[in-house]
Amino acid sequence: MPSMSIPFSNNPNVLLPPRTTTTTTSLSVFNEKQQTDNWNGLKFIRGKKLLKDLTTWGIGGPCNYFLQVSDQTQLISAIRYCHEHSIRYIIIGKGSNCLFDDLGFDGCVILNRIEFFERKEAGMYRVGSGFRFNRLGIHCSNQGFTGLEFAGAIPATVGGATYMNAGANAQEIGDVIDSVDVVTVQGKLQRLQKNDLNFGYRSSTFQDMKDLAAIVVVTFQLQESGSARTKQKECSERRRTTQPLGERTAGSVFRNPLNVGVAAAELIEKAGLKGFRIGGAVVSNVHANFFVNVGNSTSRDMLDLIALVKNKVDQKFGVQLKEEVLYFHPHCTDLD
Numbered sequence: 001m002p003s004m005s006i007p008f009s010n011n012p013n014v015l016l017p018p019r020t021t022t023t024t025t026s027l028s029v030f031n032e033k034q035q036t037d038n039w040n041g042l043k044f045i046r047g048k049k050l051l052k053d054l055t056t057w058g059i060g061g062p063c064n065y066f067l068q069v070s071d072q073t074q075l076i077s078a079i080r081y082c083h084e085h086s087i088r089y090i091i092i093g094k095g096s097n098c099l100f101d102d103l104g105f106d107g108c109v110i111l112n113r114i115e116f117f118e119r120k121e122a123g124m125y126r127v128g129s130g131f132r133f134n135r136l137g138i139h140c141s142n143q144g145f146t147g148l149e150f151a152g153a154i155p156a157t158v159g160g161a162t163y164m165n166a167g168a169n170a171q172e173i174g175d176v177i178d179s180v181d182v183v184t185v186q187g188k189l190q191r192l193q194k195n196d197l198n199f200g201y202r203s204s205t206f207q208d209m210k211d212l213a214a215i216v217v218v219t220f221q222l223q224e225s226g227s228a229r230t231k232q233k234e235c236s237e238r239r240r241t242t243q244p245l246g247e248r249t250a251g252s253v254f255r256n257p258l259n260v261g262v263a264a265a266e267l268i269e270k271a272g273l274k275g276f277r278i279g280g281a282v283v284s285n286v287h288a289n290f291f292v293n294v295g296n297s298t299s300r301d302m303l304d305l306i307a308l309v310k311n312k313v314d315q316k317f318g319v320q321l322k323e324e325v326l327y328f329h330p331h332c333t334d335l336d
């Protein structure tokens with residue numbers, strides 16, 4: 001079995017080489033007593049924040065620096081701090097698409113809680129990227145606007161969903177976005193209009209932006225519809241009956257293969273892998289593209305299960321599945 005099958009996040013900030021004076025190259029700091037670093041009013045927690053508590057999979061050791069931000073100014077300051085100190089960093093929302101390592105993350109994890117919500121005019125909403133995506137979907141549908149009914153049951157933030165171009169039930173977030181405000185790695189704010197944005201199946205302009213630090217605000221333009229509320233309830237009901245809700249998963253592990261005409265889940269099921277288990281990681285019996293942490297999965301269990309499923313599907317059907325979930329290596333990845 002290959003030791004590592006899942007690609008790393010392609011976020012350039014994650015690849016930033018640590019400077020030994022500021023980011024430890026060993027993870028020994030994680031065993032020390034929790035400390036805080038105060039900088040420009042920001043309070044970084046050092047060494048003790050467990051990533052398993054920040055992700056839906058419930059897997060992941062401590063991160064070297066942790067910070068929760070609740071507004072744009074804090075986020076920009078945090079990014080500047082990381083750059084000035086050569087600390088690699090990532091922004092996470094609900095942690096529903098992330099696999100962290102049991103060894104943790106030798107860098108800074110910034111938890112996005114920029115949660116404001118403004119109604120600009122009928123059907124136009126300006127929303128902080130840390131706002132809960134499911135809450136947004138329910139609210140807009142209840143107000144009689146269509147386009148985000150699918151979001152009502154998805155555990156994500158608006159920023160994470162935009163970055164991935166989240167979609168379900170034949171809808172995608174990219175279809176109803178009017179503009180997106182981002183902050184660059186230089187700490188500058190920039191607005192991207194609808195015409196500048198290029199969304200595809202689980203892909204977005206943001207995944208290719210070399211100078212993206214974070215999505216900060218998303219503005220939506222929705223159309224009126226008398227059936228939005230009913231449709232939203234149907235989407236949630238469908239999810240309840242076809243997906244293992246209430247279990248520790250990261251949603252779909254693999255993207256659906258393009259131009260094959262068959263879903264990843266179907267290939268995995270036909271390979272006889274439903275219920276297959278490695279340690280505490282199990283292919284769901286409810287939906288084969290969901291892998292469940294049944295309580296004690298290590299990151300290695302999950303990585304091995306992903307690699308095994310990939311291999312079996314390739315051997316049996318000649319289809320190379322691509323991961324939707326992102327893996328974050330504990331150390332600087334340019335050395336690996």
Ligand SMILES: NC(=O)C1=CN([C@@H]2O[C@H](COP(=O)(O)OP(=O)(O)OC[C@H]3O[C@@H](n4cnc5c(N)ncnc54)[C@H](OP(=O)(O)O)[C@@H]3O)[C@@H](O)[C@H]2O)C=CC1
Pocket residue numbers: 009010011090091092093094095096097098112129154155156157158159160161162163164165166167168213214215216250251252326
């Ligand atoms: N359809 C469904 O039923 C389900 C869908 N999902 C999907 O999972 C995604 C996860 O959302 P969420 O939990 O919020 O994200 P996560 O916290 O899991 O973050 C995943 C990655 O998204 C990027 N990201 C998150 N927030 C931002 C931001 N503000 N600015 C820039 N990049 C950001 C980062 O990538 P990087 O570090 O590489 O920059 C981050 O590592 C959603 O897109 C959703 O589609 C999840 C579960 C179910």
Ligand SMILES: C=C(O[C@H]1[C@H](O)[C@@H](CO)O[C@H](OP(=O)(O)OP(=O)(O)OC[C@H]2O[C@@H](n3ccc(=O)[nH]c3=O)[C@H](O)[C@@H]2O)[C@@H]1NC(C)=O)C(=O)O
Pocket residue numbers: 167168169170242250251252253254255256263264265266267269285286287288289324
């Ligand atoms: C969960 C996610 O998004 C989901 C989204 O919720 C649903 C609902 O629209 O559609 C996608 O799943 P999916 O393609 O597996 O959709 P489903 O309708 O559940 O299944 C597709 C096909 O696979 C078959 N199927 C499904 C599950 C299973 O165990 N076995 C199986 O054979 C179904 O019968 C169906 O013919 C998204 N996944 C991807 C990778 O595109 C996510 O991105 O994390």
